[in-house]
Amino acid sequence: MSRFVFRCPLRWSDMDAYGHVNNVVYLRYLEEARVAMFFEGARTAGVSTFEGELVVVRHEIDYRRPLVFGPEPIVVETWVTDIRNSSCSLRYEVRNDDLVYAEARSVLAAYDAKAGHARRLTDPERAWLEKFRDDAAPTG
Amino acid sequence: MSRFVFRCPLRWSDMDAYGHVNNVVYLRYLEEARVAMFFEGARTAGVSTFEGELVVVRHEIDYRRPLVFGPEPIVVETWVTDIRNSSCSLRYEVRNDDLVYAEARSVLAAYDAKAGHARRLTDPERAWLEKFRDDAAPTG
Amino acid sequence: MSRFVFRCPLRWSDMDAYGHVNNVVYLRYLEEARVAMFFEGARTAGVSTFEGELVVVRHEIDYRRPLVFGPEPIVVETWVTDIRNSSCSLRYEVRNDDLVYAEARSVLAAYDAKAGHARRLTDPERAWLEKFRDDAAPTG
């Protein structure tokens, strides 16, 4: 019902030779948001099984406007749009107070690192994911 | 009619704490392939207007299998699937001789850097893009 | 008389395949600290001439202990140990409350970007640098 909000600090080196944050780096921001959500956030809520057991299957990203380094963090809002047997789908908005810089979607699969193959999402994992389910379109 | 083939060297540091090439880094490989194709490659063919005037509008990427650092380059094959007034669509296969590691698609827009807005693709740009047009599905 | 203190957020991707923050990334932290000090910090104090006009001539870094990603920023303390006609020397400590993770030194040269050669430090630049002069050895 709620979105996970991560304030992602920029680095000066995120800019490329054209003086804007490089398009590849936006996916780094999404990764940092997922780390905060699935590792720190889920662990705090008692779900510590995602770490090392989530694999990125797919990303889509639409760039809305150029971003320039500054001391203020960019906000990455993340929410869950689909929960399946062994995977889930996320949406993200990369934004500040006024503007949306990118929108993105990912599919993540649960993975049994010891066995080396996909695994089902556990009930506690699914319950935790449900807390961030939001089927609304992004606002940007 | 032909694909642009770029042999992209890996770096040991492309691997993350899980010991695989990080998902974000694959987009770096796509960037290196585009730099070789649209900067070096097009310039060699007499088209030097892409540099600084192409903007990434969208990426999609599907990860097929994990990749581990080694001294052999990975091959990025790139081809053109659509040419519009001011944008074009690309597909990529990230592969070695045997296996496909990822497939991806990008939309790029031509951009007039001085004027600060989108511009039409020029006739020489379109003619050059046509050489890499391939509507076939990826083989992977 | 005082050190410039920058709280540098880590990124999960700063870790390499050995599961520690990679040695190269420490220099990224030093860069972020210099950006905060020489760009944001100096500009706030009315000295805006460093941006684009400071070149790294030399780095030295001693690694004291391994660092693992976590949500807490690492502290980079920076101070000035020498001010010359056209260059200055910095020292840094990369630390948290308890431990020093690295010590480093840099030499930076003032550079006239338009003319393409070294330039003298201006009086306002020197006065600002003096505020961070500290000849004490690092505490670590």
Next chain:
Amino acid sequence: MSRFVFRCPLRWSDMDAYGHVNNVVYLRYLEEARVAMFFEGARTAGVSTFEGELVVVRHEIDYRRPLVFGPEPIVVETWVTDIRNSSCSLRYEVRNDDLVYAEARSVLAAYDAKAGHARRLTDPERAWLEKFRDDAAPTG
């Protein structure tokens, strides 16, 4: 008696917002050279104990001139200047055919990853290191 020569491909993204290869990235080139030398190179010579058991203790680097991305690799020459009980010292030259872009020195320590502490260099490791010992000053 000989130097280890590694041809290090540049990436367009190695450049920063000033349009030159960023100072931090030079240390990435040194890392790639060490990976080629101590992992691939030593393994080929029958010494496979360095991987995961070498820790960077210290770097020094002097930047000689700015470097701009191009399709030609940069050459990193690496040689051994000191071999101690549990550590060794390296020197590097980052160069192309005509010019030296940086000179650097590192100290590496052998590390017993299982025991979690420093270890002595083995006799085969020392014999292999001797092959790259060169006390000559860099030529640049």
